[in-house]
Amino acid sequence: xxxxNGRPVKAYKNLDFLNSGDARIIRIISEYMEPMQRFxxxxxxxxxxxxxxxxxxxxxxxxxxxxxxxxxxSKREMLLKLHRYRNDAVELARLLTKWSMALDHExxxxxxxxxGPGIMEAANEGAMLAGGKSIGLNISLPMEQVxxxxxxxxxxxxxxxxxxxxxxxxxxAKALIIFPGGFGTLDEVFEILTLVQTNKLQKxxxxxxxxxxxxxxxxxxxxxxxxxxxxxxxxxxxxxxxSPEEAFQHVSKYxxxxxxxxxxxxxxxxxxxxxxxxxx
Numbered sequence: 234x235x236x237x238n239g240r241p242v243k244a245y246k247n248l249d250f251l252n253s254g255d256a257r258i259i260r261i262i263s264e265y266m267e268p269m270q271r272f273x274x275x276x277x278x279x280x281x282x283x284x285x286x287x288x289x290x291x292x293x294x295x296x297x298x299x300x301x302x303x304x305x306x307s308k309r310e311m312l313l314k315l316h317r318y319r320n321d322a323v324e325l326a327r328l329l330t331k332w333s334m335a336l337d338h339e340x341x342x343x344x345x346x347x348x349g350p351g352i353m354e355a356a357n358e359g360a361m362l363a364g365g366k367s368i369g370l371n372i373s374l375p376m377e378q379v380x381x382x383x384x385x386x387x388x389x390x391x392x393x394x395x396x397x398x399x400x401x402x403x404x405x406a407k408a409l410i411i412f413p414g415g416f417g418t419l420d421e422v423f424e425i426l427t428l429v430q431t432n433k434l435q436k437x438x439x440x441x442x443x444x445x446x447x448x449x450x451x452x453x454x455x456x457x458x459x460x461x462x463x464x465x466x467x468x469x470x471x472x473x474x475x476s477p478e479e480a481f482q483h484v485s486k487y488x489x490x491x492x493x494x495x496x497x498x499x500x501x502x503x504x505x506x507x508x509x510x511x512x513x
Contacts, residue, residue: 264397268370268390272405275387279492280345280368280405281329281484284421285352285412285443289319318413318444319355325410325443325477326359326367332485334365342407342488343368347398348380348389352412357383370398399424407492408439408484413447429470430463437491440471441480448473 250256290298295316299309326344333342344360346353348369360367361383369384371391380389392398403409403425411422422442428434442448457463474480 261394261397264392264394265400268401271387271390275366276340277343277368277388277405278341279343279407281333281342281408281410282345282402282406283322283326283352283356283410283412284347284402284414284418285318285322285355286315286414286418287347287349287351287353288415289315289322289351289355289413291319291350291354292316314447315413318447319352321443321477322352322355322412323359323362325480326356327363328359328477328481329484330360330363330365330367332481334363336493340366341492343388345370345402345406346384347371347402347417348384350379350381352414354381354383357381370401372398403428403434406438407436407488408441410441410443410480410484412443413451419451426467426470430467437487439484439487441474441484442471443474443480445473445475 244250251259290312295312298304298312304312329342330344336342343366344356345368346356348357348371353369357367357369358381366385366388367383368388369380369390371380371389372395373391373393380391390401392401399421402421409425411418411425414421425440429438429440454463454468458465458468472483474483
């Protein structure tokens, strides 16, 4: 046991213990309580979450890739499409942030992303271009996941546990916008749809699946209903969108209807926002 000034180190200052398997529950609780404290300190009431690929190239990245003569034409075409989706994410986040900042409470519906590159960076960039704050819920990974430069410093988070990061994506969210992405995005879209389908969210939550061309190739939602493994009505749990303006109109009108214009649902859980403990 390490000592300080001849005295044993207190358990909560013992880094060897805190990083051990025995203290895993303490680390999990920390990834629950520390973000809650910071959200409360910053007055964050609710969020609009962007999911999507970390590999959607920026303008500079696209230029470098296209200069590579070894890249096939089909690959170039896919990268150009991903780049357009990235640009759409910037514009949609900008529109939503500009709209939210005009509300009575400037911390309503703050843009939140996974904090990394690609679509995640695009969401944070769009919020910044509108002059607003945005959240980055990063995850420690051996590759790809480095915090982007557009996250507000006080809202930049780093997680170890995927499930705690997912909790903070979903708990304060009132809208979730899912851009084209890979395994991580697929994991997120199915978890979100499962939570909505089973009414575990207990609140009104808009779910936008952005990019019909991409998603119709990746997931055949209609076939799921045709096979009877989901209900036909489950197809109404989300909607597709293909332009920033269309997605903006749906999300802003949805949030105005359920959370802004004098509509207070009788079930308080449905209109739940982040509840902050009193500051001692």
